[in-house]
Amino acid sequence: xxxxxYDGTFEGLLTAVFEIYERKLYPxxxxxxxxxxxxxxxxxxxxxxxxxxxxxxxxxxxxKLSAAGVQRLYISHMAEIAGEDCNVLGxxxxxxxxxxxxxxxxxxxxxxxxxxxxxxxRREKHRMEAFVRFQKLNDGTFYxxxxxxxxxxxxxxxxxxxxxxxxxxxxxxxxxxxGLYYDLHDTQFIEMDFAELNKPINVIAAYSEDExxxxxxxxxxxxxxxxxxxxxxxxxxxxxxxRYWRHLTEKI
Amino acid sequence: MNVDRITEKxxxxxxxxxxxxxxxxxxxxxxxxDKGLGNASNGICHSYTEDGRCVSLLKILLTxxxxxxxxxxxxxxxxxxxxxxxxxxxxxDLTINFYRRNYIEGLFLSSGIFKNADYTMERLVHVAKKLRxxxxxxxxxxxxxxxxxxxxxxxxxxxxxxxLSVNLEMPTEAGLKLLAPDKNRQDMIDPMRFLNQEIxxxxxxxxxxxxxxIFAPAGQSTQVIVGATPESDQQVLQSADYFxxxxxxxxxxxxxxxxxxxxxxxxxxxxAVPLVRxxxxxxxxxxxxxxxxxxxEIVNNQNPLLDLDIDPKLSWAIRNxxxxxxxxxxxxxxxxxxxxxxxxxxxxxxxxxxxFSGLGxxxxxxxxxxxxxxxxxxxxxxxxxxxxxxxxxNIKQFIMAQSQSKYIKNTQTQLNLF
Ligand code: SF4
Numbered sequence: 127x128x129x130x131x132y133d134g135t136f137e138g139l140l141t142a143v144f145e146i147y148e149r150k151l152y153p154x155x156x157x158x159x160x161x162x163x164x165x166x167x168x169x170x171x172x173x174x175x176x177x178x179x180x181x182x183x184x185x186x187x188x189x190k191l192s193a194a195g196v197q198r199l200y201i202s203h204m205a206e207i208a209g210e211d212c213n214v215l216g217x218x219x220x221x222x223x224x225x226x227x228x229x230x231x232x233x234x235x236x237x238x239x240x241x242x243x244x245x246x247x248r249r250e251k252h253r254m255e256a257f258v259r260f261q262k263l264n265d266g267t268f269y270x271x272x273x274x275x276x277x278x279x280x281x282x283x284x285x286x287x288x289x290x291x292x293x294x295x296x297x298x299x300x301x302x303x304x305g306l307y308y309d310l311h312d313t314q315f316i317e318m319d320f321a322e323l324n325k326p327i328n329v330i331a332a333y334s335e336d337e338x339x340x341x342x343x344x345x346x347x348x349x350x351x352x353x354x355x356x357x358x359x360x361x362x363x364x365x366x367x368x369r370y371w372r373h374l375t376e377k378i
Numbered sequence: 379m380n381v382d383r384i385t386e387k388x389x390x391x392x393x394x395x396x397x398x399x400x401x402x403x404x405x406x407x408x409x410x411x412d413k414g415l416g417n418a419s420n421g422i423c424h425s426y427t428e429d430g431r432c433v434s435l436l437k438i439l440l441t442x443x444x445x446x447x448x449x450x451x452x453x454x455x456x457x458x459x460x461x462x463x464x465x466x467x468x469x470x471d472l473t474i475n476f477y478r479r480n481y482i483e484g485l486f487l488s489s490g491i492f493k494n495a496d497y498t499m500e501r502l503v504h505v506a507k508k509l510r511x512x513x514x515x516x517x518x519x520x521x522x523x524x525x526x527x528x529x530x531x532x533x534x535x536x537x538x539x540x541x542l543s544v545n546l547e548m549p550t551e552a553g554l555k556l557l558a559p560d561k562n563r564q565d566m567i568d569p570m571r572f573l574n575q576e577i578x579x580x581x582x583x584x585x586x587x588x589x590x591x592i593f594a595p596a597g598q599s600t601q602v603i604v605g606a607t608p609e610s611d612q613q614v615l616q617s618a619d620y621f622x623x624x625x626x627x628x629x630x631x632x633x634x635x636x637x638x639x640x641x642x643x644x645x646x647x648x649x650a651v652p653l654v655r656x657x658x659x660x661x662x663x664x665x666x667x668x669x670x671x672x673x674x675e676i677v678n679n680q681n682p683l684l685d686l687d688i689d690p691k692l693s694w695a696i697r698n699x700x701x702x703x704x705x706x707x708x709x710x711x712x713x714x715x716x717x718x719x720x721x722x723x724x725x726x727x728x729x730x731x732x733x734f735s736g737l738g739x740x741x742x743x744x745x746x747x748x749x750x751x752x753x754x755x756x757x758x759x760x761x762x763x764x765x766x767x768x769x770x771x772n773i774k775q776f777i778m779a780q781s782q783s784k785y786i787k788n789t790q791t792q793l794n795l796f
Contacts, residue, residue, distance in 0.1 A: 232731035233741045256422045260479045268478060291413040292514075293478060310413075339381055340475045346385055347436070347476075350392045351427045355636055355651050361430030365423075375481070376425055 127153055132173040134158040136203050139211070140180035142173045143218055156211040183218075190221050195229045202240050205247040205276040213239045251278045255285050257366070258297060259375045261341075262334040268295040271373055279306055283313050341375050348376040379471075388472070390462040394442040394453050395488055398545070398601060399633040403434040403483035403518040405596035406540035414514030415477065418540055418596075421518075422483055435486040435520065436476050440464055440501055444490030448547070448558040449641045450606050453490040457639065463492070469505045470513065477517050484518030484540070485509070491524060499527035499535070506538035518596070523573070525565040532569055536576055541596040541628070544569050546621070549614045553607035556643055573598050574625040597628035604659065605652040606635040606644055612682040615662055619673040622666070632659040658684040665690055668722055669715045687778060692718040695755055696770030702755040707736045718777075719751030750780050 128151045132138035139156070146154055151171075187196055203214050216236035220228055231237045253274075260268035268290070272279075279299050286295065287308060296316075298305035304317045371377040404421025423432035441463035442453040452459065473485045487505055491498050502521050509515040521539040523532060535542055544566050548554040551563045573594065580593035600621060604614055618630040634656035637647045662684060665671040669691070676690050677683070685693040695702065695718050704713050706728060714725045724746040731737060731745065736759035743749050754773045768776075 228734070230727075230730035231734040232727050232745050233735050233737055235744075238741075238744045252422070256424050258480050262479070270480070288410050289417050290415070290478070291410050292415050336379075336475075339379070340479060343385060343388055343472070344476060344479070344481050347388055347392050348425060348427070348433065350389050351396050351431075351433060351437075353396060353427070353429050353431075353636060356429035356431075356653065358430040359428065362426055362428050365426035365430060365432070374425070375479075 127155055128171060129155045129157060130171045130173050131157045131159055133175055134206075135175060136200055137177060137180040138173060138175040139203060139214065140183040141176045143183045143215070144176075144179040145171065145173060146215075147222075154215070156215055158211070187218070187221060190224075190227060191229060192227065195227070198229075198240065198244055201247055201281065202243045204280065205243065205278065207243060207246070207276060210239075210243060213243070247276050247278060247281075250274050250276050251281045253370070254278055254282055257370050257374060258282075258286075259373060260295060261375075262337045263332045264334045266294060266334070268293055270295070270297045271300050272297060273301045273369075273373065274299065275369075277302060279304070280315075282306065287313055345376050384468060384472075387462045387464055387468070388438070390460055391439045391442060391464060392437065394490075395437045395439045395486075397452070397633065397636060397638075398437065398486075398488060398522075399431075399631045400486070400520070400543060400599055400601055400629065401432050401434055401437070402541075402596075402599070402629060403520075405628055406518060407595060408516045408518070408540060408592075410516050412514060414516055415474070416484070416515055416517035418484060418516060418518040424481055424483065434483045435518065436473055436482045436484070437486040438464070438469070438472075438488075440469065440487060440489035440498070440505070441492055442490045443492045445493070446491055446558070446560040448561065449639065449643050450547070450557055450603055450635065452638050454639075466501060466504050466508060470508050473509060473517075474513055474515065477515070482517075484520070486520040486522075488522035489524065495524045495526035496528055496531060499524045499531045503531055503535050503538065506535065510538045520596075523569050525561060525569065527569070529572055532572055533576060536573065536580075536594040537591055539594055541599060542573055542594050543599045543601070544573075545601045546617075547601070547603055548607055549602050549604065549609045549617045550607070553609060557606060570598065570600070570621070570625045570627075577626070597626065599627055599629040599631065601631040601633055603633045603635050604656060605649075610677075610682040611655070611659065611662070611684045612677040612679075614659060615666070615673050615677050618663060619666060630663060632656050632663070654686050655684065658686065658690060662690045665694075670712055671716075688774060689718070691716070692751065692774070692777065696774050699770050703757050704755065706742065706756045706758045707732050717752050717755050719748035719753075719755075721746070751777055 130142045130145065132142045142156060145151065187199070191199070199214065199217065202210070213236055217240050220234055220236050228234065228237060232241065254272055258270045258272060260270045263269055279297065282297065283306060286297065290308065292310070294309055296305050296307045304315055306313055307316050366374070366377070402421060403418065406418040408418040410417040421434065423434045425433040427433060439453070441461070442459070443461050443463060444453045444455055447455040469485070469487065476482045477484065487502055489498050489502060502524070506519050506521060509519065519539045520541040520543065521535050523535065523542050523544045525544060546566055547558060547561070554561060554563055576593055577597060580590065583590035602614060602617070614632070621627050621630060634652040635645065636651050637645055637649050640647055662676045665676055666673055671694070675694055681697070684690055695716070701716070704717065706714065711725055711729050714720060714728060715722070720728070727745045728737060728742070731741070738758055738760045739749060739762065742752070742758060754768065
């Protein structure tokens with residue numbers, strides 16, 4: 127077993143693929159993280175991300191996959207689901223080992239797995255588009271905190287940018303400690319020490335005057351929609367899993 | 379802003395609107411223009427009520443004052459309830475502020491009839507116009523058309539709204555006469571016909587002139603209440619089929635009657651809401667719209683009622699055992715779609731994947747096929763298949779015994795089908 131350690135980026139992964147093919151490594155295991163020399167693993171191969179090598183692999187993939195196929199591969203990796211690197215790698219091998227485009231070969235376990243990963247990531251992306259709750263701060267910025275299971279913030283840019291073009295907004299991933307900020311022109315990623323602002327008291331102090339009013343109106347509205355004779359708690363929770371509740375105005 | 383007063387109005391006018399089941403906010407393709415607010419592109423459910431229904435729009439009545447006296451409706455003239463009315467500006471402010479916080483996809487505005495149809499419709503149109511022209515709001519707007527309003531108003535409504543709906547309320551004319559004596563079927567059909575013609579004309583215009591204004595891009599829908607009158611599922615679905623075909627409706631919504639009023643023409647107050655039946659109607663509706671089923675294959679004179687125990691596709695399959703088993707690796711997509719346990723996406727995946735290699739049970743399972751149902755109706759790349767000569771009844775019993783608990787869970791959702 128050869129263990130490759132790379133930096134977690136997509137370029138890093140592609141560089142690793144280059145090494146695997148060039149050095150005919152098999153079987154292999156991919157790990158994200160810093161390379162530590164240690165007696166524990168004997169066969170550790172540190173991968174230094176190399177744009178040229180990554181570029182060659184990417185070019186190869188582009189030849190054998192549609193643009194959407196390459197995009198899907200990228201998203202699967204970016205979502206950072208623990209332990210999925212070997213499946214992403216298996217998929218890439220299958221691509222290179224076949225003469226035809228294998229994107230729809232759902233009988234193959236790697237193609238199937240990639241399609242499952244994508245489904246999970248898309249679902250979470252979609253849920254974030256639904257469950258983001260902005261709060262208006264007194265400088266006019268609309269602020270939302272999220273805690274998705276997967277790293278989907280980069281996938282949200284397009285949606286929110288084309289929706290909220292005339293208001294400044296920020297969506298902050300509390301778990302991964304970075305956010306997305308739109309300043310009426312562009313979006314950019316930001317990292318901030320939000321430890322202070324996240325204390326409820328500070329957030330409320332930063333509210334715009336009518337923020338509380340609309341939060342209450344929304345809660346009221348939500349409550350008055352409920353038809354008790356149709357109560358179905360199971361379905362309710364399936365649609366809005368509890369882990370999302372702490373950021374949902376109507377559920378706090 | 380008088381917060382208490384607005385809160386009270388919202389409570390009253392949301393409460394009165396909640397029985398209208400249409401909720402969709404998709405089917406439009408309105409873009410954000412000139413850096414304005416919002417777009418109406420992909421229909422998002424922003425929350426779910428404790429009864430599991432999706433919340434995607436601010437769904438309210440402009441007023442619950444009404445000159446009519448429909449027996450099934452809480453806003454009816456002779457019901458002793460609190461009345462309220464929003465001003466146009468109040469509705470606009472609520473919509474914008476909810477939208478900016480990402481609570482909603484847009485507005486669904488309906489109304490009791492105050493004064494007369496035109497007067498009411500004019501106000502609904504005014505709200506939509508203000509949102510579009512003064513606030514550059516591009517979110518979703520669904521307006522309820524008030525039966526009997528004049529054509530000019532209907533036309534204007536279509537210029538600002540994404541979807542328009544005229545509720546049929548009762549599946550048959552007789553049902554309507556009984557429960558809504560002030561209403562008349564023709565007043566509902568006329569605007570549907572008018573809207574259909576306008577939508578068709580607009581589509582033609584769009585082909586010729588890029589800048590032709592858009593008109594109700596998400597089309598029109600309607601709602602029928604089931605279980606308030608004794609119509610059979612056959613009558614309900616045939617009527618839906620007729621409206622789909624004649625007026626190009628985007629959706630027919632089936633609303634299981636919630637007993638809210640004591641009236642000798644209506645089911646008693648403690649009658650259960652027909653949730654399972656409602657779900658079966660939605661499933662049947664899907665079969666008609668997406669699975670290529672003819673309405674008569676689902677319900678007919680021999681089978682006027684949908685089977686409450688099993689979904690309508692399975693029910694059709696066990697009545698038509700001669701059509702099975704089908705070979706998953708060879709059959710046309712249309713046939714695969716008819717197999718119980720195989721949904722639209724799985725069917726498409728099967729057809730794509732089998733080009734690479736023949737599919738066996740394991741792979742079908744991975745693709746998302748519900749094997750416990752499908753296995754009675756298909757063969758695949760495997761020697762294992764149901765060899766026993768089972769009758770449709772046997773199969774029904776096997777499947778029900780196996781999936782009892784799952785069925786009960788699944789019966790209350792509109793969307794999670796097959
Ligand atoms: S016209 Fe509409 S609001 Fe008025 S009573 Fe009939 S259903 Fe209710």
